[in-house]
Amino acid sequence: MEKLLEVDHLTKIFTLGNIVSRVRITAVDNVSFDIKPAEIFALAGESGCGKSTTARIILGFERPTSGTIVHKGKRDQKEKTEKVWFSEGIQAIFQDPFGTFNPLRMVDRYFFETVQHFKLAETKDDAVVLIDQKLRAVGLSYEEVTCRYPSEFSGGQLQRISIARALLTDPILMIADEPVSMVDASIRMSIVNLFKKLKENFGVSVLYITHDLATAYYVSDRIAIMFRGNIVEKGPVEQVLMDPKHPYTKLLRESIPEVDPNMRWSESVTLIDTEQEEYLRKGCKFAGRCTMVMDICKSVVPEDVYVDGVLVKCHLWNDSGTQIAAPDSSMDQ
């Protein structure tokens, strides 16, 4: 099957600080994954894990330090003068629905501009028809949206409008960067269901970037868990989230509050002080918090191994797919 997007050994290093003391943070560390047509791929992790930076690099808003991104056979070309290097086949929606649109401009301006720039319609009437069609696909209509400013809508509505705008160019890949984290918990489902609908009815793939594993489980087909710039576990979502292998995935999975008062957290969790110290760690970056840490973890970066079709980056698992250490018996579910 042809891959829609292939991210290969992508790395991005930020240098912070001034002339006197510089710190190099590897925000994205050798990240590789691919997205197939008509699939929802989740890139999950807590804040500061590098998932948003990865999205920005894919969209062309940042330049990678090394690594390549291949889309439909086209590599990203650094000499291009345009900001985005791909065709209109990729669109994006962002986290803050109220920030996505200029508060001082009417929302439908963006629709008309998209139509105009990508030459999607010949006359204004044709444009209105097209815009209305896309709005209806997300549960709204042209009349409801026209001549209105972003402040007149709710967060959930704005996200839908944002999705409708992204659909105008009939993209094959949508990059959704935390699309529901700023939307009320009760409305999240409606937005996330939209992604499902896009995949099933229109064959659109979605790169779903999130820290919410519950919705990631609900909507995606495959998932990659990121921690401080590395992908630590990657595979089909059922396996990764229902039977996590990497200790960090397990920690994340356990920390999600179960929507069932009978399944409360029993164990306590330790928190770290600053993210920077974990970024700069030699060896496995999770070694400071891992309950199953071994000596080797503190000095050697783990290799990527495949276990039952799932990629894991952890010293606990070796090449033949078996676990070295005994499973963590204190894990509560």
Place this chain on the structure above:
Amino acid sequence: MGNPVLRTEQLKAFYVLDIHGDQKIVKAVNEVNLEIQNNEVYGIAGESGCGKTTLLKALYGAIEPPLRLIGGKVSYFVDGEELEISSLNSEQKRQLRWEFVSYVPQGAMSVFNPVIKLKETFWDFIDSHVAGKTRQEAFDIATGQLRYLGLPIELLDAYPHQLSGGRKQRIAIALAALLSPRIIICDEPTTALDVVVQRGVVQLLKEIQGKLKNSIILVTHDMGVQANVADRIGIMYAGKIVEEASTETIFASSLHPYTRYLINSLPRFGDKATRESAPGNPPSLSDLPDGCPFHVRCPYALDICKSQMPPTIEVDSSHKVACWLIQEGDDGKAS
């Protein structure tokens, strides 16, 4: 029901706004009756724009223009005596604050002065609330508190920007609990925090409640957090509490259609079947529909729902619902 610490009766608080000559009334709290018991965690769940932050302000006695108290009352039960907030002057309120009731606002992690160390914030705080303590005594109180709650004392020497959001949130909560208040009010303490950090914050709240045996009023739209920490939950919609029951009841056998939607729309692991959230959008608090505010989105709306506000019915001693579908003494919905 035993031992109340706070009670509201028919509480009504509206914002009266004047935008360039036009008056707009936002009915943020629209006849709310609550009774918070001692030694419990009471969760208030609802979407943004339902009035929950305003309700908290009213419970804290922080009603200032453009917010106005239109009707009803809020009373604290201090040392066995019932004190109505509106009868207190600002000096009396100031004394009650932090010692009887404390408040952790939304985004509390930004509440620290960025240019002074945390310990100075604690000093300022103790200075203004606990009379006659020297710096050293104040410092001891602060470190004692942190130790009690299992937070490292070195944090006091840090500046706010050196700490992560989760850390700051937990310190804000520790600050709120410093003088062992009877009531701690938290507004969305876990929003904007990562899942693991969120767990740490909730843990802290539970520890505080367990040690002080006081009452915590927790507002959040995250039902997962509510499930993990609340004893009773009040579901708020468009300025009213539409259902109130124990956490188990709310999750297993709630009656109000809105609550049902809230619970059913939450994704659960192991189940990828399609879930739906409530259709439509919550109403604007300045432009409420007639009758029950939920009727516009309710798939079971009856004619009476469109014109009259449903009364609150006690289904049993701990379960209250405001819905025309529920008749007195019923257990299920009329369909």
Place this chain on the structure above:
Amino acid sequence: MKTLKDLFRDYRFAISFCILVVLLIFASLSFFSPYDPTFWGTVPRDLEPSWTYLLGTNSKGQDIFWQATFAVRNSLIIALIAASLSRVVAVLVGMVAGYKGGFTGTVLMFISDVFLVIPLFLVIVMLAMLVREKMTLITLGLLLAIFGWAWDARIIRSQILSLREREFTQTAVLSGTGTVPLVLKEYMPFTTPLVFSTLINNMSWVIGLEITLAYLGLVNLEIPTLGTMLQWAISYQAVLLGYWWWILTPIILSILLFVALYWLSVSISEYLDPRTRIQRVGA
């Protein structure tokens, strides 16, 4: 229009608007002046204000009322030329430096820093001394414009820098908008209030500077402006001789102008501030 009506609710705008309208009418009266302002001795000297000579006459034999109409007109013209020109430069420099960033941005900011740091008053004095006799209104305007753009260029640049990070910039890029239309369509609504209020501030500053230069005798003293009127009055010892009408006229007119411009700038920039605009928009 609705905008004007809204603006008039603010007493500052209302008062300053009226003052400015009055001053503009006053200035336009200069076109009907029966006397050429550069001629001396057209009327009897040193007369107190009367019905014939509304503001009296000065020691050069000129009618102060008609002089003042020219003075206000010319001062406003200089201010407008200088302020507008420097706005244009500030906006161009600020926007390019902000959006492009990188090397271009650093170079532009360095240039503007140079203009901020050099003792502009001394330079203006030097240049004025060189040009003095050939100084026209326009030359003076240009001279003052050179020094008015640097501060605001920096302010506009920082605003653009922060707007560039906002998510709607990304939305616009994904909608296929090119760089120039993006900056103009997306950022202008935010920059306009800034530009407008700095325009008016700049005008005040220019008028003040002109008065100072005139007081030092560095401009063409034959052209009547608020500054030159003041300069003549002082050099003819109007205060000591008790010719209060001669010295008070430019002073009071200047004060009125400054207050009006200030209030206008403050009320308009509050009105145009994106934060309050968002509240008004669509409500």
